[in-house]
Amino acid sequence: MGDMADATRDVTLLPPADVTLALAVDPAEGLSLAEVAARREIHGPNELRATPPDPAWRRFLRQFADPLIYLLLAAIVISIIAWAVDGAVGLPVDATVIALIVAANAVIGYVQENRAERAVAALADLTATRSTVLRDGLLTTVASTDLVPGDILVLAEGDAVGADARLLTATALRVQEASLTGESEAAEKSPQPLDEPGALGDRANMVFKGTAVARGVGRAVVTATGMDTEMGRIATLLDETESEPTPLQREIARISTTLGLLVVVIAVVVMITTALVNSVRTLEGAVDVLLMGVSLAVAAVPEGLPAILSLVLAIGVQAMARRNAVMKDLHSVETLGSVSVICSDKTGTLTKNEMTLREIVTASGRVVLGGTGYTPVGEVRVDGDVEATLDEARRALVAGSVANDAQLSQQDGSWEIQGDPTEAAFLVAARKLDGAHELSSGHDRAAEVPFSSERRMMSVLSRHPARGHSVFAKGAADVLLERCVSEQVADGARPLTPGRRRELAAMVEELSGQGYRTLGVAWRPATATEAGTFDEPAERDLIFGGLVALLDPPREEAAAAIREAQRAGIRTVMITGDHPVTAARIAADLGITRPGDTAVITGRDLADVDPAELAEAARTANVYARVAPEHKLRVVDALQADRQVVAMTGDGVNDAPALKSADIGVAMGITGTEVTKEAGAMILGDDNYATIVAAVRQGRVIFDNIKKFMRYLLSSNMGEIATVFLGVTLGTVIGLADPANPGAAVVPLLATQILWINLVTDSGPALAMGVDPEIDDVMARPPRRADDRIIDRHMWQRILGIGALMGLLSLVVYDLTLPGGLLGGLDRAAPAGAELDTARTTVFTALVLMQLANALNSRSDRASVLDHLFTNRWLWVSLAGAAALQVAVVYVPVLQHAFGTAPLAWSHWAVAIGAGVVVILVEEAVKAARRAGGRSTRAARPT
Numbered sequence: 005m006g007d008m009a010d011a012t013r014d015v016t017l018l019p020p021a022d023v024t025l026a027l028a029v030d031p032a033e034g035l036s037l038a039e040v041a042a043r044r045e046i047h048g049p050n051e052l053r054a055t056p057p058d059p060a061w062r063r064f065l066r067q068f069a070d071p072l073i074y075l076l077l078a079a080i081v082i083s084i085i086a087w088a089v090d091g092a093v094g095l096p097v098d099a100t101v102i103a104l105i106v107a108a109n110a111v112i113g114y115v116q117e118n119r120a121e122r123a124v125a126a127l128a129d130l131t132a133t134r135s136t137v138l139r140d141g142l143l144t145t146v147a148s149t150d151l152v153p154g155d156i157l158v159l160a161e162g163d164a165v166g167a168d169a170r171l172l173t174a175t176a177l178r179v180q181e182a183s184l185t186g187e188s189e190a191a192e193k194s195p196q197p198l199d200e201p202g203a204l205g206d207r208a209n210m211v212f213k214g215t216a217v218a219r220g221v222g223r224a225v226v227t228a229t230g231m232d233t234e235m236g237r238i239a240t241l242l243d244e245t246e247s248e249p250t251p252l253q254r255e256i257a258r259i260s261t262t263l264g265l266l267v268v269v270i271a272v273v274v275m276i277t278t279a280l281v282n283s284v285r286t287l288e289g290a291v292d293v294l295l296m297g298v299s300l301a302v303a304a305v306p307e308g309l310p311a312i313l314s315l316v317l318a319i320g321v322q323a324m325a326r327r328n329a330v331m332k333d334l335h336s337v338e339t340l341g342s343v344s345v346i347c348s349d350k351t352g353t354l355t356k357n358e359m360t361l362r363e364i365v366t367a368s369g370r371v372v373l374g375g376t377g378y379t380p381v382g383e384v385r386v387d388g389d390v391e392a393t394l395d396e397a398r399r400a401l402v403a404g405s406v407a408n409d410a411q412l413s414q415q416d417g418s419w420e421i422q423g424d425p426t427e428a429a430f431l432v433a434a435r436k437l438d439g440a441h442e443l444s445s446g447h448d449r450a451a452e453v454p455f456s457s458e459r460r461m462m463s464v465l466s467r468h469p470a471r472g473h474s475v476f477a478k479g480a481a482d483v484l485l486e487r488c489v490s491e492q493v494a495d496g497a498r499p500l501t502p503g504r505r506r507e508l509a510a511m512v513e514e515l516s517g518q519g520y521r522t523l524g525v526a527w528r529p530a531t532a533t534e535a536g537t538f539d540e541p542a543e544r545d546l547i548f549g550g551l552v553a554l555l556d557p558p559r560e561e562a563a564a565a566i567r568e569a570q571r572a573g574i575r576t577v578m579i580t581g582d583h584p585v586t587a588a589r590i591a592a593d594l595g596i597t598r599p600g601d602t603a604v605i606t607g608r609d610l611a612d613v614d615p616a617e618l619a620e621a622a623r624t625a626n627v628y629a630r631v632a633p634e635h636k637l638r639v640v641d642a643l644q645a646d647r648q649v650v651a652m653t654g655d656g657v658n659d660a661p662a663l664k665s666a667d668i669g670v671a672m673g674i675t676g677t678e679v680t681k682e683a684g685a686m687i688l689g690d691d692n693y694a695t696i697v698a699a700v701r702q703g704r705v706i707f708d709n710i711k712k713f714m715r716y717l718l719s720s721n722m723g724e725i726a727t728v729f730l731g732v733t734l735g736t737v738i739g740l741a742d743p744a745n746p747g748a749a750v751v752p753l754l755a756t757q758i759l760w761i762n763l764v765t766d767s768g769p770a771l772a773m774g775v776d777p778e779i780d781d782v783m784a785r786p787p788r789r790a791d792d793r794i795i796d797r798h799m800w801q802r803i804l805g806i807g808a809l810m811g812l813l814s815l816v817v818y819d820l821t822l823p824g825g826l827l828g829g830l831d832r833a834a835p836a837g838a839e840l841d842t843a844r845t846t847v848f849t850a851l852v853l854m855q856l857a858n859a860l861n862s863r864s865d866r867a868s869v870l871d872h873l874f875t876n877r878w879l880w881v882s883l884a885g886a887a888a889l890q891v892a893v894v895y896v897p898v899l900q901h902a903f904g905t906a907p908l909a910w911s912h913w914a915v916a917i918g919a920g921v922v923v924i925l926v927e928e929a930v931k932a933a934r935r936a937g938g939r940s941t942r943a944a945r946p947t
């Protein structure tokens with residue numbers, strides 16, 4: 005940081021004005037945009053990055069970092085040496101072609117990796133943490149990576165602190181610093197200069213990058229960014245970019261290793277057999293055998309899989325982001341498919357959070373209000389003593405409108421609200437009930453005790469020119485009633501007797517039972533002197549003013565989404581701060597609970613019960629009510645103790661620990677705080693429960709698609725291995741031989757041909773399968789268990805079966821096209837002396853066509869090829885492309901020379917196409933059998 009470091013080293017000891025002076029910023033204006041740009045040049049982006057990213061050339065070279073590719077490169081070198089020893093005539097065609105294919109493959113891998121990385125970077129932009137700063141005199145929100153030293157940060161509850169900064173002002177500011185200091189209590193902060201430099205935890209006038217504002221507000225000037233921050237010092241040890249491999253990545257690595265070993269053994273057998281049968285004596289012959297063996301090994305191991313996997317995940321995650329579910333990293337998609345419980349907030353997520361005040365129940369009667377939405381018109385109906393009831397209801401609405409932070413305004417004829425819908429509902433109602441709105445104006449707020457989900461009430465000390473000081477309060481009816489001593493009746497107050505309290509409690513139950521959010525309002529006279537000390541103790545001796553019932557309709561799509569989740573074996577659990585009876589009613593309406601389900605677990609139960617008991621209760625409980633955010637963590641723990649994979653929604657600062665602890669933390673994109681968004685694995689663009697279910701579905705589809713291309717690539721590889729292995733062994737036994745060289749074993753595929761199939765024709769369809777639409781109904785099966793193998797025994801059997809089938813069919817094709825052999829040969833077209841090349845080209849082509857056919861098979865392991873045949877345009881494009889390339893390799897002279905092919909006659913094509921058709925027909929038969937037999941065991945054996 006140069007000069008600035010000296011200037012800011014002792015910022016904790018200096019008064020704020022000296023700090024801003026040293027950092028050359030006017031605290032009332034902030035930096036100018038030009039100054040911000042200049043400082044970013046000097047300090048770089050505000051990012052934690054211990055090591056610079058790999059340069060492009062290194063990432064390209066990394067594509068070759070594979071033992072089998074080393075082997076292949078070694079084989080190429082050997083063959084070039086052999087060619088040189090032999091006198092260096094002509095070109096070493098095979099070595100050159102193989103080298104080109106390997107290079108081309110590295111380019112493809114590099115491009116795929118880059119695309120995936122770009123997609124990840126785009127996601128990172130979408131989910132970037134943001135900070136509010138003062139620049140050029142204006143408050144703006146910027147990505148936290150854009151912060152520079154000298155920026156004036158504006159902090160509020162729920163903000164993620166974006167850089168190390170010295171406080172300038174602070175009001176009741178508390179910052180959660182556990183990530184830095186390990187201290188779980190939020191630290192109190194104040195701008196006072198310290199007397200001496202303190203340890204990190206003692207620097208009460210500093211806020212640090214990576215911590216979170218738990219309460220209060222403040223302003224601070226940024227003193228350090230990026231790796232210069234305290235967090236940066238720790239980050240040097242743990243590089244953010246390195247991450248543990250996920251289960252899927254580990255499984256793919258395991259498959260590659262196993263296959264690699266297996267195939268090396270097979271390659272050795274093939275090489276030895278060929279060498280023996282053909283009594284290879286020349287160096288050139290030996291090199292050919294070596295190249296073929298090594299190519300086979302390279303071909304059989306799916307080294308392209310990790311790159312294709314990342315790309316497919318990246319494309320899938322981008323599609324999810326377009327539908328409002330932004331995943332923070334690619335691999336959370338894996339977990340998404342295993343989610344077995346979704347814990348969702350009620351208000352705003354399952355319901356619309358559009359509150360309408362429906363009923364006011366007072367001492368003398370009940371007022372029912374009509375109308376919908378925020379337009380303040382609706383009929384008024386009164387039950388009971390009309391005059392007294394209306395008078396009491398008016399007072400109730402005045403209290404609710406004064407103890408209120410929302411605003412209602414009319415814009416272009418339509419009514420809009422700012423602030424909390426629960427509060428706005430009171431303002432709307434006050435305008436519906438004659439006189440209430442007028443009575444509630446003219447109040448001035450002298451002090452307040454704000455609402456929090458923990459307190460469940462709020463109150464204000466209000467000053468009125470005519471009526472003097474009063475306290476007005478509103479909140480959850482049960483909480484509020486505890487603080488009331490009397491009840492408003494017409495013009496007086498009567499004491500709240502135990503009997504009357506029971507009546508009111510029964511009324512709360514009744515209203516809540518109808519699904520209403522039930523609040524109470526209360527007040528008392530006050531004096532001006534209370535303003536200085538107005539806090540929770542002042543919420544006492546209140547006069548109860550009435551009960552108020554608010555309607556918050558469920559979101560239209562919620563019930564269907566809950567049913568969809570149920571079908572997919574996923575339980576939906578509602579967690580709400582609302583009354584247990586309200587919660588139970590809405591849960592029942594939405595289908596979260598069924599008649600007879602276990603009762604609601606309340607926040608109090610959560611605090612009391614021990615973890616084992618809770619885990620037991622959590623097995624069946626689908627509704628948690630009167631839950632404060634910090635209790636959510638206990639719910640997550642209890643469900644996870646029961647081996648559930650939990651998705652948990654949240655929006656406030658205090659939800660962050662639960663979101664982190666859940667398998668998939670779901671942060672609200674609209675109402676969520678920065679801290680929650682940082683803690684979550686997924687950000688919901690529309691705060692909608694149904695979007696979570698849709699994301700789970702997409703996650704499952706992506707996972708299915710991964711299975712599809714694994715099925716395809718692995719069975720194709722098996723086909724190549726089987727073809728070469730059977731050709732050399734069984735082929736020799738049944739007497740397949742080169743007419744030009746009787747007695748020699750035929751090598752069914754050349755090294756270059758093997759690599760062609762694997763690296764050229766295979767990858768297109770595999771990628772296309774990565775974006776396949778949903779074919780098997782993914783929501784008809786239970787969640788994948790976290791420890792389930794992606795390729796289970798059954799899938800392996802199928803892969804090996806298809807591989808063997810392809811190998812056998814290749815042998816048949818060979819036998820049909822070569823004179824001699826069991827079937828005697830069909831071939832009349834090949835010129836004498838070229839029979840072997842023609843036969844080999846036919847097998848080569850047949851194998852490619854069989855694999856393309858198998859691409860169609862691989863889209864499902866039970867649905868017929870004809871289902872959804874034309875739903876994936878990319879698949880057909882890639883199949884057509886691969887077929888065209890195959891035609892080219894057979895007929896274009898340069899390619900013929902490079903790949904040792906010969907032109908084919910119609911009869912050869914017919915044989916090759918026939919082989920492809922057989923592969924489809926056999927698989928269709930297997931699938932039909934599986935559908936018929938699987939019907940009874942379907943529920944028991946999902947794959």
Ligand SMILES: Nc1ncnc2c1ncn2[C@@H]1O[C@H](COP(=O)(O)OP(=O)(O)OP(=O)(O)O)[C@@H](O)[C@H]1O
Nearest residue numbers: 349350351426457460461478479480580581582583
């Ligand atoms: N603005 C408010 N003023 C006074 N009391 C309120 C206010 N908003 C909510 N309450 C009361 O506090 C209780 C808890 O509210 P809270 O906001 O924690 O629940 P919620 O977050 O809306 O529900 P959910 O957890 O389903 O999203 C409510 O049931 C209501 O009785």
